[in-house]
Amino acid sequence: MSSKNPVRTAPHFVAEVDEGGLGAVDAVRVSDRKSNLWLDAWRDLRSRWMFWVSAVVIAFIVFVAFFPGVFTDVPPNSNCILSIQNEQQAEEFGLPIGTRVSDHGPIPGHPLGFTKQGCDVFSRIVHGTSTSLSVGVIVTVLVAFMGIVIGAFAGYFGGWIDSLLMRLGDIFFAIPYILAAVVIMSMFLHDRNIWVISLAIGFFSWPSTARILRSEVLRVRNLDYVMASEAIGLSKVRTMFTHVLPNSIAPVIIISTVGLAGAITAEATLSFLGVGLPNNLFMSWGNDISAAQTSLRTAPFTLIYPSIALSITVLAFIMLGETVRDALDPKARATR
Amino acid sequence: MIWYIVRRLLQGIPVFFGSTFIIFTMVFAMPGNPVLRMFGDRTPSPQQIAALEEKFHLDQPFLSRYFLYLGDVLQGDLGTTYAGQSVNEILARTFPTTLRLALLAVLIQLIIGVLAGLISGLRKGGIFDNATLLITLVIISMPVFVFAFVAQWIFGINLGWFRPTVGAGAPWSDLILPAIVLAGLNMAYVVRLTRASVIETNQNDFVRMAYGKGLSRGRVIPVHVLRNSMIPVTTNLAADFGILIVGATVTEGIFNVPGVGNELFKAINRHDTPEIVSIVTILVIVYVLVNIAIDLLYGVLDPRIRYVK
Numbered sequence: 213m214s215s216k217n218p219v220r221t222a223p224h225f226v227a228e229v230d231e232g233g234l235g236a237v238d239a240v241r242v243s244d245r246k247s248n249l250w251l252d253a254w255r256d257l258r259s260r261w262m263f264w265v266s267a268v269v270i271a272f273i274v275f276v277a278f279f280p281g282v283f284t285d286v287p288p289n290s291n292c293i294l295s296i297q298n299e300q301q302a303e304e305f306g307l308p309i310g311t312r313v314s315d316h317g318p319i320p321g322h323p324l325g326f327t328k329q330g331c332d333v334f335s336r337i338v339h340g341t342s343t344s345l346s347v348g349v350i351v352t353v354l355v356a357f358m359g360i361v362i363g364a365f366a367g368y369f370g371g372w373i374d375s376l377l378m379r380l381g382d383i384f385f386a387i388p389y390i391l392a393a394v395v396i397m398s399m400f401l402h403d404r405n406i407w408v409i410s411l412a413i414g415f416f417s418w419p420s421t422a423r424i425l426r427s428e429v430l431r432v433r434n435l436d437y438v439m440a441s442e443a444i445g446l447s448k449v450r451t452m453f454t455h456v457l458p459n460s461i462a463p464v465i466i467i468s469t470v471g472l473a474g475a476i477t478a479e480a481t482l483s484f485l486g487v488g489l490p491n492n493l494f495m496s497w498g499n500d501i502s503a504a505q506t507s508l509r510t511a512p513f514t515l516i517y518p519s520i521a522l523s524i525t526v527l528a529f530i531m532l533g534e535t536v537r538d539a540l541d542p543k544a545r546a547t548r
Numbered sequence: 549m550i551w552y553i554v555r556r557l558l559q560g561i562p563v564f565f566g567s568t569f570i571i572f573t574m575v576f577a578m579p580g581n582p583v584l585r586m587f588g589d590r591t592p593s594p595q596q597i598a599a600l601e602e603k604f605h606l607d608q609p610f611l612s613r614y615f616l617y618l619g620d621v622l623q624g625d626l627g628t629t630y631a632g633q634s635v636n637e638i639l640a641r642t643f644p645t646t647l648r649l650a651l652l653a654v655l656i657q658l659i660i661g662v663l664a665g666l667i668s669g670l671r672k673g674g675i676f677d678n679a680t681l682l683i684t685l686v687i688i689s690m691p692v693f694v695f696a697f698v699a700q701w702i703f704g705i706n707l708g709w710f711r712p713t714v715g716a717g718a719p720w721s722d723l724i725l726p727a728i729v730l731a732g733l734n735m736a737y738v739v740r741l742t743r744a745s746v747i748e749t750n751q752n753d754f755v756r757m758a759y760g761k762g763l764s765r766g767r768v769i770p771v772h773v774l775r776n777s778m779i780p781v782t783t784n785l786a787a788d789f790g791i792l793i794v795g796a797t798v799t800e801g802i803f804n805v806p807g808v809g810n811e812l813f814k815a816i817n818r819h820d821t822p823e824i825v826s827i828v829t830i831l832v833i834v835y836v837l838v839n840i841a842i843d844l845l846y847g848v849l850d851p852r853i854r855y856v857k
Contacts, residue, residue, distance in 0.1 A: 382559075383566030386836050388790040391828045394812075395574050398821045399586070477691045481798065484693045486817050501693065505802070512701055519694040527689035534685075 249462065249540070256539040263539075266531035273525055277342035284332070286322065288339040288495050292331035324517050327500065328507050333514055337521045340495035344476045344525060347410050351475035354414035356468050359421025360457070366422065367429030367460075368452050378426070381419035389416035390478060397487035404490055413478045421467055428460035435459075462540045469533035473526045480522055497522045552847050560840045567832050568621075572614045575825055576604070586821035600822060603627050621833075626826040635826045638811055646800070646807035648720070650792055652727035657788075661735040662781065665742025666774060672747055680743075684736035692795045696729045696802040713804040726803040733795045734788040741784055745777035752776075786842040793831055 257263045276283060296309050318325045324333040366377040393412040400408050432438065433456055441451045482488040483498025491499045497518040504515035576582045583592070583600045592600075601607070605616040620626075626635035668677035687695065703725060704712030710725040749755065750773060758768045799805070801813030808827065815823040 379562055380566075382563050383570065386563045386567040386839065387570065387832050388793055388835060390794040391831060392571070392574070394816060395571060395825060395828050398816065398819065398824050399575060399582075401819065473689070480691050481693065481794070484691075484798070485801075485813065501697070505697065508697060508701060509705060515697055516701075519690075519697065523686075523690050523694055526691070527685065530685065530689050 253462075253536075253539040257535060260535050260538075262531050263535040266528045266535065269524065269528040270532060273341060273345065273528065276338060277345045280338045280341065283338045284335040286332040286335040288331060288335040289492070292327075292329050294330045325511070325513055327514050328503060328511075333500075333517055336495050336500055337497065337518055340497045340500065340518070340521070341525075343406065343489065343494050343496045344479060344522070346406050347413070347479040348472045348476040348529070350406065350410035351414040351417070351478070352468050352472045354410060355418050355421055355471060355475075356464060358414070358418035360425055360461075360464060362418065363422035363425030364429055364452060364457055364460075367426035368433055368448070368456055374426075377422070381422050384416055385419040387416055389413060390481060392416040393478065393482055394485065394487050397482060404488075406489070406494070409479060409482060409489060410475075413475055413482070417471070417474075421464055421471070424463045424467055425460060428463055429456055432456050432460045466533060466537040466540055469536050470530060473529035473533065476522070476526055476529070549847070553844060556840060556843050556847070560836060564833070564836050565618075567836060568618055568829060569614055571825070571829055571832060572617060575821075576610065576613065582606075587819075603822070621826075621829060626830065627822055635823055638823075639808060639827070639830065642806055642808045642811050645805060646796060646809060649723050649727055649730065649800070649805055649807055650796065652720070652723055653730035653792065654788075655731075656727055657731035657735045657738055658781075660731070661738030662742050662774075662778070665739040666746055666769070666777075668739070669743040669746025669750070669777075670769070670773075672743075677743075680739060684739050687732050687736045692729070692733055692798045693802060695732055696726075696799050699725060699729050700802065714806070723805065726799045726805050729803075730792065730795050730799045733791050737784065737788070738781060741780050742777055745780050746773060749773050749776045782842075782846055786839045789838050789842070790835060793835060 294312065298309065316326045316330075322332050322334065324337070327333055327336065362377050362381070366374040390413075393409070393416065396412040396415075397404065397409065400412075438451060438455050441455050442448070446454070479488060479496070480498030480501070483496045484502045486502065488498050489496045491503070500518040501515055501522070504511075504518070507514050575586075582604070583597055583606065586600065587596075603620075605613045608616060624636060626639070664680050668674070668680045671677055690698070700712050703709045711722050714722040714726065755768060755772055758772045763772075793809075796807065796809035797812050798809070800807045800809035804810065808831070812824065812827045812831075814820075815827065
């Protein structure tokens, strides 16, 4: 139904339709809204408060990750002192000489207090944001890329390629990815960085994305427009990229948003276990929480604050993922 | 049914060899000497190097190394830790505790999760439903170690309801708090799955039919609604188990539960790579076997699945 259809003026041979009620119906110009899956989803998203809350929180987190200097000018890792030693430090911190700074509560200029090593908790949280976020994004992109390529080839070409790729997926799926990452990270003791940890996490989490995309491709490839595309002579690969993939990508977007939250959790968990990023080079919430566990009785805030930061970040991405899922998947709406 | 079992077992074979092979490759296909890599910061004594080279059959070509190592693992020889303890003994000592913890966790997660999911599914949109959705969202977004610390801090240290860490012998009463934490991970998913499933089942004709022929709610809900809603929850148990393994490592480490996860946790902290590799290999093998077992169970519960493809 296109809105550009003119009112029907063709001659009628049986009866004058225009005179009756039918003609009136026929004559109505339906200026229907432009509509497709993505526009519908966007309209749906726009009307949800959960989407806006998570979007604002995520925008804020991204801003903190890019511009930590806006929020704190205290260096996160240097200038850490265990106790006030001299006049100058006493002046700087506003505390008498001899006070233990380690695990000390909040003072002006240091709103969340100090870690066991005497570093500023707030500054470490602010500077840790970019680590969490980069690992999350890199893993998500990696997993989406591997999942899309493997799933699309398996689903579209079928046959032995499908069997081979999906059995490979079964094998990777059979290893809990955190355990695999633990092994990889313990083999990389000296050269751990954001890329290594992202690879370690992402390399074992692609099968679920691949499976979902494959089943979606299997559905789409039997639709008429795919047959039409092949009939007019487009190559299989070209058809896949121009017609099949764009129409089967929606579930991957859903799983990737939730997956980003999962990747952030995985990084924090690995860092917590002690096979994450090196403590002295990277600010990582997982490392901070891990280091603070001995102070749980005496200075619980050193553990609670990074935990809150981590949970809020993960929560924001999960909320975004859920709203995106509801918007893109009409079936999920039914049971909401 | 027999064919379903045979087919599922056959499918398990490549997965079994593939997953153990991948772990083996991750350890030995890295650039540099794998044995030196395992030691990280430490300088190993020549005896230690020789022992590890012998254990992993480093004088053999890569593929035969893998099969020799797998043969050792299957025969029950898992090597030793740096301190010279046998990994077999460690596993034999710690496994029962982990099993008890996991059982308790699965029990808690199923009882509370299914109950909460059922109630919120039946009263969709009510206060209980919205509260449950909110709570599950919060629990899902808390990484397991954060959840564990919060529980330890509130219930163990502040309120004093439970012992913050598990005492000697790991009595059941001490395992409750870690089990709740471990259950919390999957509970949120169980609640949501049950809820969605109950809502869907409730719309079925057979439910209306059951009410129509005069059955009471007390009969329809447990027999007709709940039973049919449990199928997706059962399927999800396999995925739950993977989360449980990782969760157990963290939870046991934090609450000092003397289980397999705690051993892995300590091995990671000590950079005891040979022990890490042994324990992870065993855990992956257990995971593969449990997955097959759950699939077989699923085939028993839902006859339709046996005939698909």
